[in-house]
Amino acid sequence: MGDYEHSRGDLLLEAVGVTKSFGDRTILKGLSVQVHDVIRPGMTQGQIVAILGPSGCGKTTLFRALAGLERPNEGIVRAGSPLVPVVAGSVGVVYQNYMLLVHRTVMGNMLVSARNNPEISATDYKSRIMELLERFGIAREIDKYPIQLSGGQRQRLAIAQQVINGDKLIMMDEPFSGLDTLAKTAVCDLLVETTNMDEHRTIVVISHDIRSALRIADTVWLMGRDFVDGVPQDGARIVEEINLMDSIAWRPDNHRLPEFERLVRRIEDRYPEL
Amino acid sequence: MNPKAWFTPNQPLSPAGFWLWSIIWIAVFILTWELWRSPTVPGVSDTLSALMGLMGKQSFYLDIMESLKLTTMALGLATVISLLLSYARSLGFVQPLVRGVTLMRFLSIAGLSFIARQMFVSGDGVKLSLLTFAITVFFTTSMVAVVMAIPQSKYDYARTLRMSEWEIVKEIVVFGTFADALEAMRQNNAIGFAMLAGVEVISRSGGLGVIMYDAKKYTDPGVQTAIMLLVLVMGIGIDYLLGLAKRVCAPHTALGGH
Numbered sequence: 001m002g003d004y005e006h007s008r009g010d011l012l013l014e015a016v017g018v019t020k021s022f023g024d025r026t027i028l029k030g031l032s033v034q035v036h037d038v039i040r041p042g043m044t045q046g047q048i049v050a051i052l053g054p055s056g057c058g059k060t061t062l063f064r065a066l067a068g069l070e071r072p073n074e075g076i077v078r079a080g081s082p083l084v085p086v087v088a089g090s091v092g093v094v095y096q097n098y099m100l101l102v103h104r105t106v107m108g109n110m111l112v113s114a115r116n117n118p119e120i121s122a123t124d125y126k127s128r129i130m131e132l133l134e135r136f137g138i139a140r141e142i143d144k145y146p147i148q149l150s151g152g153q154r155q156r157l158a159i160a161q162q163v164i165n166g167d168k169l170i171m172m173d174e175p176f177s178g179l180d181t182l183a184k185t186a187v188c189d190l191l192v193e194t195t196n197m198d199e200h201r202t203i204v205v206i207s208h209d210i211r212s213a214l215r216i217a218d219t220v221w222l223m224g225r226d227f228v229d230g231v232p233q234d235g236a237r238i239v240e241e242i243n244l245m246d247s248i249a250w251r252p253d254n255h256r257l258p259e260f261e262r263l264v265r266r267i268e269d270r271y272p273e274l
Numbered sequence: 275m276n277p278k279a280w281f282t283p284n285q286p287l288s289p290a291g292f293w294l295w296s297i298i299w300i301a302v303f304i305l306t307w308e309l310w311r312s313p314t315v316p317g318v319s320d321t322l323s324a325l326m327g328l329m330g331k332q333s334f335y336l337d338i339m340e341s342l343k344l345t346t347m348a349l350g351l352a353t354v355i356s357l358l359l360s361y362a363r364s365l366g367f368v369q370p371l372v373r374g375v376t377l378m379r380f381l382s383i384a385g386l387s388f389i390a391r392q393m394f395v396s397g398d399g400v401k402l403s404l405l406t407f408a409i410t411v412f413f414t415t416s417m418v419a420v421v422m423a424i425p426q427s428k429y430d431y432a433r434t435l436r437m438s439e440w441e442i443v444k445e446i447v448v449f450g451t452f453a454d455a456l457e458a459m460r461q462n463n464a465i466g467f468a469m470l471a472g473v474e475v476i477s478r479s480g481g482l483g484v485i486m487y488d489a490k491k492y493t494d495p496g497v498q499t500a501i502m503l504l505v506l507v508m509g510i511g512i513d514y515l516l517g518l519a520k521r522v523c524a525p526h527t528a529l530g531g532h
Contacts, residue, residue, distance in 0.1 A: 069433070069434075088430065089434055091434070095431065101445065101449075102526060103449055104449075112445065113435050145529060146526075147529045165436060
């Protein structure tokens with residue numbers, strides 16, 4: 001199945017030996033991961049990495065550490081080109097509940113974000129915003145407040161807000177949570193569309209929804225804890241990296257492939273021991 | 275209209291139903307009032323005739339203006355002080371001061387009036403300072419609760435948009451709680467009106483409270499009740515105007531999401 005030519009480029013994000021504890025409870029222990037730019041000849045496409053793991057294994061703590069919102073007790077997280085230690089604002093973040101400025105309209109939300117992007121000049125704000133909103137299918141809603149938008153539109157606005165902010169790397173916390181099948185497909189399409197905007201655009205999706213994540217990801221990290229005599233030990237780490245680029249990644253309707261089902265079952269079978 | 279729904283828990287009340295029941299409850303109130311009528315408790319007609327008598331005096335309108343001016347100024351000053359304190363709470367060194375101000379709501383106004391009289395020569399200064407103080411301590415308490423209720427994730431979200439810490443104060447703390455500030459203003463306007471007559475009596479420099487006090491001295495319960503109702507109506511009027519301001523200045527709150 002390896003007929004989609006690709007190669008790995010620069011390092012875009014890395015966590016090295018990240019340990020995070022709260023009191024005497026260790027959530028992450030010596031966790032290390034790397035996200036590389038994936039180059040596909042003739043394609044303008046970024047990458048989507050999925051971090052999968054059962055509830056309570058420390059995904060949110062990892063999410064916050066990668067986003068620069070939580071400082072690790074040990075280790076370091078670096079992002080960008082060249083790589084520099086992450087601080088809040090280094091990477092974009094889309095929360096599970098699509099957090100927005102509720103007191104501002106769609107345009108207001110986008111303007112606040114655009115003003116903090118040094119790459120956009122003040123004269124270009126509105127045209128760039130409109131271009132992006134058109135692409136995300138919410139251009140007609142510019143004068144509406146977030147409360148007037150549907151869940152899907154809010155999610156689109158939350159992503160657009162991070163994109164206009166200049167973030168190449170966007171972290172998404174449980175983007176498929178609480179959605180029905182059709183809505184999950186729409187979110188998958190949206191994320192792929194977002195990565196198609198820029199070759200270096202990278203989305204890191206943290207989820208426990210195996211099927212949705214496998215549909216769009218080119219790399220999957222399985223997160224979990226070590227077990228000793230059947231007892232989970234404190235401190236999660238990445239227990240396996242699954243490269244999908246040589247199997248199901250980027251294929252249209254990849255979820256109908258037998259390999260897709262095999263991967264789903266394999267990951268599901270691993271969940272009890274994560 | 276669905277009369278059965280009026281007596282079933284958790285059923286919505288239609289606007290027509292709301293008005294009908296408002297009229298019924300006002301009628302019940304007036305009936306109860308009339309039943310309690312005695313030489314010391316004036317009835318509805320006594321109160322209305324007392325009000326008519328007051329309306330015939332030119333000084334009455336000056337007193338209304340005096341009371342309105344006092345409450346408006348006190349609410350305005352208290353709003354500025356309370357909002358500054360609540361927003362400044364973002365700075366660590368201000369937090370103990372703000373905490374101290376909120377604890378001042380347990381101070382006795384009667385005791386404070388003594389200090390106010392020493393500080394201000396005029397009665398106007400006394401009543402304005404007392405009412406401003408009374409509203410400020412409660413307003414600050416309300417607004418501090420609003421600011422403290424902002425979840426950490428909102429600050430984090432703002433940081434991911436590369437806002438500086440000062441921008442976060444402006445966008446999340448000030449603009450983000452603007453609608454709550456207007457709501458707190460409404461609530462504390464009510465406190466101002468509840469205390470209005472009290473501080474006017476203490477300062478004895480005009481206003482509806484003084485008319486009420488004089489009526490008590492000359493045993494005219496009709497006037498007292500009329501003034502009480504008038505203050506109630508004025509308070510409700512200002513409350514309505516503040517509600518209107520909230521809908522205009524923070525339109526997202528009228529969309530059902532706040």
